[in-house]
Amino acid sequence: MTELINLSSIPIFLLVFVRVAAFFMTVPLFSYRTIPTPFKIGFTFFLSLIMYYTVDGSQITIDDMYLFLLIKEALVGLLIGLLAYIMLSAIQIAGGFIDFQMGFAIANVIDPQTGAQSPLTGQYFYIIALLFLLSVNGHHLLIDGIFFSYEFIPIDAFIPFQDGSLADFIITTFNKMFLIAFQMAIPIVGCLFLVDVALGIIARTVPQLNVFVVGLPLKIFVSFVAILFFLSLYVVLVENLFSVTFEAMRSLMQLFGGG
Structure with a gap:
């Protein structure tokens, strides 16, 4: 306890606390607005207190560079959490594709994490994904990610940006995200496309039938049946998304560490 109260340990603890x-400000699940702020602050404080004893801060000195170290720690924490959030937003993108084809694009709900509007189907998929993340202890892996980040990005080192490496990483990561979003959406979107083709044929062969009245409830019914049928495939894709997310977080930490 005396070591913690020692004034020389406060700057090191502050660096750990900032990261x-x-x-936790950007990572999924922990950054939800529905989680009370005192809980977030207390959890961050005690986790930082535990991690403080595992970090080598012997090279940390209070000088002109200490402020830049604080900014670097904030950037590292924000970018690692933001990357995880961006990767999981592939679920929202897939839901947007499905809602646009279903006719639900006009009805959105409020995402409790960002406060912005999100697609109905995307929010439904996102809640299932978060429950799946909790059921496989994925939140432990997220905490492990920030804990082991000190192995890749030491607390007393700055980020060595290499020419073109960060841009290549961003392009590759976004390609993977959109590919998984497309894989999630294509079964339901493909079924709804076939429904549109069938309605087009019916409109030409039976002009007396109002396809605009029949088409919307029919597409909603077909989409619900398709979602129920492809739900097992969706869980497999979410599992793949989580593995890609954790791999991307590790690659980003290696990139920031100069590896």
């Missing part, structure tokens, strides 16, 4: 707090 962990910035990480």
Whole structure:
């Protein structure tokens, strides 16, 4: 306890606290607005207190560069958490594709994490994905990610940006995200496309039938049946998305560490 009260340990603890707090500001699940702020602050404080004893801060000195170290720690935590959030937003993108084809694009709900509007189907898929994340202890892996980040990005080192490496990483990561979103959406979107083709044929062969009245409830019914049928495939794709997310977080930490 005396070591913690020692004034020389406060700057090191502050660096650890800034990285962990910035990480929890953007990472999925922990950054929800529905989680009370005192809980977030207390959890961040005690987790930083545990991680403080595992970090080598012997090279940390209070000088002109200490402020830049604080900014670097905040950037590292924000970017690692933001990457995880961006990767999981593939679920929202897939839901947007499905809602546009279903006719639900006009009806959105409020996402409790961002406060912005999100697709109905995307929010439904996202809640299932978060429940799946909790059931496989994925939130432990997220905490492990910020804990082991000090192995890749030391607390007393700055980020060595290499020419073109960060841009290549961003392009590759976004390609993977959109590919998984397309894989999630294509079964339901493909079924609804076939329904549109069938309605077009019916409109030409039976002009007396109002396809605009029949088409919307029919597409909603077909989409619900398709979602129920492809739900097992969706869980497999979400599992793949989580593995890609954790791999991307590790690659980003290696990139920031100069590896």
